[in-house]
Amino acid sequence: MESMNNRLRNSDKITMDVIAKELEVSKTTVSRAISGKGRVGAETRDRVLKYIESLGYKPNSMAQALAGSKTYNIGVVVPDTDERGGAPFFKDCLLGVSRSAARRDYDTVLAVVSYDNDNISRLERLVNGRRVDGFVLTRGDKGGKISAYLRSQEMPFVLVGSDSRQDVCQIDSDQKDGCCELTAQMLAQSPKGVALLAGSKEMDVERLRYEGYERAFDLSGRKVDEGLVFWNSEDRLEEVLERILAAEIECVACSDDLLCLKVMETLRRRGVSVPERIKVVSFFDSEDLEYNDVPVTALHVDTKALGERAGDLLIDIIDGKNPEARNYAKSSVLYRSSFRDNAG
């Protein structure tokens, strides 16, 4: 019916079918013009493109997903923990992945897992329903359960963080390198040495930081004084700082922001002025350090960039490329009042 009139009616939902009919070409041609795959005459293609442009037509992505068995969605696995200070990482990482996804025309889906009770049902739903093409895992993967699961499902993934397995595609900031650089700067100004207040030796990241610290000594031809390296220092801060001050050490490096904040607070309470009496840096930056009474020099990781690179790596894998398994992002030193390099 309406055989005389093949103009588009407003009420018609626009699909490739109706576009094809309007333009008197086949659906196949329309599809090819849009996707850019398969040969189409330049003229025909332009005609199609112009027409859908004027219509504001966009293909239904669910249909594309079904036909092409590709969703153009990537999942981001995030823990639902409430650990203090975790929010900026969460946010920046997500925004980073999302930016990468956007640039390559993917969307970003959340997969919240509960590390406490190992609840990965949301992740399973995404996998089983084939709702995403791959995953970015943030904040490590305790016990490697998630990566093992994804692998068993032949689902591509990339890890933000470090994993010892050689075949897991991963991206992390180069903690060791950064700590080495910052320590080297401090050594240049501290004949008596640089103390290190560290956390638990059991943590990978703490060990990496220590290695960077150690390396700076090596490079400058000095030797680490193990008497100035304090593991688990948080629980005995008063005593540790006492000893450091007594030894007239000029610089202290703290392995993370929370610890560093405590150090700053303790020093202030004691009336020890920073940086005059002693210089302080943190191997991990945070807003609290930036806005502290005396802003603290710190090693800064660009989490958003980390997320972006993770997204890029994942989409490369999805696209069938084979990116390097181990990837590092440089961290940078943000010099603030608590310690300045000689240049500044």
Place this chain on the structure above:
Amino acid sequence: MESMNNRLRNSDKITMDVIAKELEVSKTTVSRAISGKGRVGAETRDRVLKYIESLGYKPNSMAQALAGSKTYNIGVVVPDTDERGGAPFFKDCLLGVSRSAARRDYDTVLAVVSYDNDNISRLERLVNGRRVDGFVLTRGDKGGKISAYLRSQEMPFVLVGSDSRQDVCQIDSDQKDGCCELTAQMLAQSPKGVALLAGSKEMDVERLRYEGYERAFDLSGRKVDEGLVFWNSEDRLEEVLERILAAEIECVACSDDLLCLKVMETLRRRGVSVPERIKVVSFFDSEDLEYNDVPVTALHVDTKALGERAGDLLIDIIDGKNPEARNYAKSSVLYRSSFRDNAG
């Protein structure tokens, strides 16, 4: 071929078709058994359910989305701004929405918009591609552009925050009520009055807080002393605190956490002890207040719960229900060292 053997081969991708054949029923029946829609004999249904269970079969959700024109995805619109202190809200809100979604078997997709340059291309992609069934908008909707757009596309949405339009479904914490409650507690302990350090009068939320403060005075039969209400107080903190201390006021309410932190810092520098010399509260809580030198009593908004309720409202709308347009979540007072109520 293989007519003698209708056992499932491992290599077969399992779909409703193969399940139907295995069970010698129709695809229709399998679909109905799974979805629960449409009548199926109890026995048949159980047989189907048992079988797919044993197979670990899950329907392909892209096919479901296409056939049922429903994606079971909800979008969350988040700004990509870097405003200080914004990360906890971002994270909790997202986790809240995601939890609600999970409970009702939806997934959560990110729609990052840039408020700076009004870039809503990611949102448009989600809408045009029909990739989600609705949206939760966080952090308001400057100028109402996004809600206008979504409405023009007949896309359901819920706002986290306040909007004056009566027909916009929204959920916010009851700032006014909470400020009133906390102010009342302070009034009970301050014969000389409670000072208010506020931000800009131009901001909706600042005015709401003031109204709550004012209401507490009304309820207690007292009158607000406008000389103790300091708008834009952040820029002249020293002077303002000077006057408050000179007047021997016993309590100060700060309208947000950042301002409050500055107040605490200024007081400490001057050697004014909290809560002995003066009591302090914040109308907005944050981790920094909790972990401050002297932990600060504050009005606490459960952002995760806010996100959850937003998700619930949205899914109700998607399901064709008509929830209330205006929804409020109670905020609660977290008493800490800087001010205690008489009970504590």
Place this chain on the structure above:
DNA sequence: CTGAAAGCGCTTACAG
């Protein structure tokens, strides 16, 4: 370069 047709894996009137 272009098209008819099968297929992706579901849902749902419609008819028994």
Place this chain on the structure above:
DNA sequence: CTGAAAGCGCTTACAG
């Protein structure tokens, strides 16, 4: 209660 069949809106061999 159950099924055959059409349809959701695309993609992609296959054959011209």
